[in-house]
Amino acid sequence: MxxxxxxxxxxxxxxxxxxxxxxIGVAAKYFKQIKEGKSEGVLKEENWDGIGEYKNNSxxxxxxxxxxxxxxxxxxxxxxxxxxxYSQIGEYNEEVAAHAAKFESKWANPTKEDLLGMGEGVFLVQCSPCHGIDGTGIEGKAQDLTRRLLKKEVLDVINRGSEALGNPNGQFGYQLGMMPPGLLSGADAEAVAEYVANGFKGNDKGAELFQTACASCHGPDGKGMNGMAPNLREYDDTIISKVLENGKHGIIGKMPSFKGRLTPVQQKAVATYIRSLSEGA
Structure with missing residues (x-):
């Protein structure tokens, strides 16, 4: 009860x-009135087709x-x-808040193994429909996540700047801001693109040009100087979080934003799992 x-x-x-x-009271009153009452009252002066109307108060x-x-x-x-x-919406919000707090408390300090397991689960549900179960992009339908960048992708950003990413905040709000187009062209752009796409290996000309034209923002090692600019070597936590939050419009197509659908620890888990794909490649 x-x-x-x-x-x-x-x-x-x-x-x-x-x-x-x-x-019951009204029904009893009218039943009594039907049995005992008589038609009486004062009619109005007007009538319609011989039918009069009583002068009744409300x-x-x-x-x-x-x-x-x-x-x-x-x-x-x-x-x-x-x-x-009682509010059903209020109860739902309270339950969601309690579950979120419990989740954050449980995964406050996850191990790498925890992140890999969680990341794999999130990846298979949220990412694999486009990127494939193995992360290779389903034959060019989406980004190949087993490697950081392809030569054509590097060239596209060199030629078009940050606008190639289709994001109004430049490179997803990195502190160094928008990358202008045309810093390199022709054979020089080809050399740098090949050097970056090859994992910063070989191609002495590309390495030299990278240090001259790119290292001031991306760092001499290409890792983005602790988040000042995108990490070109691997999918670090920063780039994964920014892409998930903002979406991305690259040379292949447009990726929607996942803002509000994943918690920070889930984003970190996805980044950890994606890095494991390239490590196993």
């Missing part, structure tokens, strides 16, 4: 009882019920329900 402790249920029962009592009971219903409705709307009642 706990449902009786809720004031909304109590009000509903009280209202139902009042309606039942009024219905029924007192009806008037009181009408006014009482309005008063009760205003009270219920402003005071009775919103401030002291």
């Amino acid at each position: 706990n449902w009786l402790s809720d004031n909304v249920n109590q009000l509903a029962l009280l209202g139902a009882a009042a309606i039942l009592i009024l219905t 029924p007192i009971g009806w008037s009181l019920a009408f006014i009482g219903t309005i008063i009760w409705g205003v009270w219920y709307w402003l005071v009775g329900y919103p401030l002291n009642a």
Whole structure:
């Protein structure tokens, strides 16, 4: 009988009882009037096709019920329900908040193995439909996550700058801001693109040009100087989080934003799992 402790249920029962009592009372009155009453009253002067109309005042009971219903409705709307009642949405929000707090507490300090396991689960559900179960991009349908960058992707950003990513905040809000287009061209751009796509190996000309034209933002090792610019060597936590939050428009196509769908620890787990794909490649 706990449902009786809720004031909304109590009000509903009280209202139902009042309606039942009024219905019985009114019905009894009219049954009595039918049996004992006589037609009487004063007719109005006007008539329609010989049919007259009595000069009747508004029924007192009806008037009181009408006014009482309005008063009760205003009270219920402003005071009775919103401030002291059960809310299904409120209960849902409380349950979600409690679950989120429990989740954050449980995974406050995850190990690498924990992150790999969680990341794999999230990847298979959220990422694999486009990137494939193995992360290779399903034959060019999406980004190949087993390697950081392809030569054509590096060339596209060199030629078009940060606009190649299709993000209004430049390179996802990195501190060094937008990368301008055309810093390199022709054979020089080809050499740097090949050097970066090859994992910063070989190609002495590309290595030299990278140090001259790119290292001031991306760092001499290409790792982005602790988040100042994108890490070109691997999918670090920063780039994965920024892509998940903002989406991405690359040379292949547009990736939607996953903002609000993954917690920070889930984003970190996805980044850890994606790095493991390239390590196993």
